[in-house]
Amino acid sequence: MSPTELSVAILGAGIWAKEADLPAIAALQSAQVPIKVEAVYSRSTSSASALAEAAQQTLKLNSGLTVYSDAPDREGLDELLARSDIQAVIVVLPLGQQPEIVIKALKAGKHVLSEKPVAKDVKAALELIKTYETEYKPKGLIWRVAENFECEPGIRAAAEAIRSGKIGKVAFFRLSVVNYIDQESKWYQTSWRTVPDYQGGFLLDGGVHSMAVLRTILPSPVVSLSGHASLTKPYLLPHDSIQSVLALDSGAHGILELSFAAPSSARGESLTVITGTEGFLELTSGKNETGVQGWTIKTVVGTKDPKEEKQFYKGQGIDNEIEWFVQAVLKGEQNSVSVGEPRGAIRDVALIQAALTSGGALVDIKKLVEEA
Structure with a gap:
């Protein structure tokens, strides 16, 4: 029983x-x-x-x-x-x-x-x-x-809007997540983050959230990636920034910018823009006018007389x-x-790993996952 x-x-x-x-x-x-x-x-x-x-x-x-x-x-x-x-x-x-x-x-x-x-x-x-x-x-x-990002109501609503064809067929996209981490941050002051024994440091530990956003909202999986990784702040070893170009199985393509090396909190950003043949969708995280943390979806639909809609979703992923x-x-x-599937989570790690190791060369994501 x-x-x-x-x-x-x-x-x-x-x-x-x-x-x-x-x-x-x-x-x-x-x-x-x-x-x-x-x-x-x-x-x-x-x-x-x-x-x-x-x-x-x-x-x-x-x-x-x-x-x-x-x-x-x-x-x-x-x-x-x-x-x-x-x-x-x-x-x-x-x-x-x-x-x-x-x-x-x-x-x-x-x-x-x-x-x-x-x-x-x-x-x-x-x-x-x-x-x-x-x-x-x-x-x-x-x-x-x-x-938890995969479980956020705002992210899942964005996925539903895109997959339902609200902005038409996805043509290209951009994800830009830039964070400011100083040495006084509570997220930094843990031994396993200060001296990470794994690739990418914060880029892996925190960056998989952004990869989960793409995996959740894009209607087609990422099949290849080319990018570069760098270190701007020595205390964020081994890398703190990646920029990459991604291609989807559908033929669409996009740009990924992920960094924990902002010079100050004023540079912080969390923005995903998906552009389709009939409009575009913007997904941002932050607080609304009453101070509630969550996600805002803005859709602009129409090629000649575009109409804008905006909706806020309270954060509830955890x-x-x-x-x-x-x-x-x-x-x-x-x-x-159906969330939290390990074979979905492995693709999030694969995208970060590919961006860290690409060095400008094209990385086949499917091959990376299947032949590791």
Whole structure:
């Protein structure tokens, strides 16, 4: 008999777990989504305990969560995963640790929602996906990659408008995301970001969001890429900027600009423009006039007498990715929204990897994914 409530453990006690996942779970519980946090794990007892305290306040718990860590005097991850009352885990660990933990959790019979990126490179991602599809998916275990941009209502609405033909056939596009990261940023001041052991640094860890935007809204997949990568700020090793030209399977093409090296916050930008034969669509992120964070879609349709429409969508991607994971586990994947598929997430990593390694040469994305 399937459970009516999903009991989960959170693995990882960093900023995202505290400031993103816990508030999202609290909002879902208020909306009667059947999810319950039972335990937390981190390498250190202090960080795990801090997350447990934050969870008790955010989720308004009557009693504290069970804390697991790698300290010699505490029960660790193996003991947590052995608990039969926990059906799933939310993995929010540094990128280098995640694949091993994903497999460990699946081996213990747990469903898994793991943070993006799916892995540090295409080869590692492909190995992880093949292991899941061969050994654990046939057992009914669900693994999804938590890519919240794919779950944003605004981005999904933009995708629906484009795929419905509202602006005609897509002819060309541009995505420009420019961020300012200084050494005082909370996102920078974590050891695994300060000295990354994976390609691209922030470009991979944060850049896959932008690749997920393209994957979600473009009606045809990217098949090739040519670009250049560079480093402007030495503390953002190994690269902080990429510019590339992309070609789609449909024959359309576009420009990608992604950087974390803006000279100041005044240069910040998040803009995607899709131009079609009958009009164009602009997608931007930011706050509306009341200070609510979200996404704005502007469509201009018509070749001789163009009409403009604009609509704002409140940001809700984190809530959605967790809720749809809960639905997938409790109701079956066929009854849930199809997001977080690992083979979709691998394409996001592939685009970043191609841009980092192209050096101006053409990279076949399909070949990169299939032959890694």
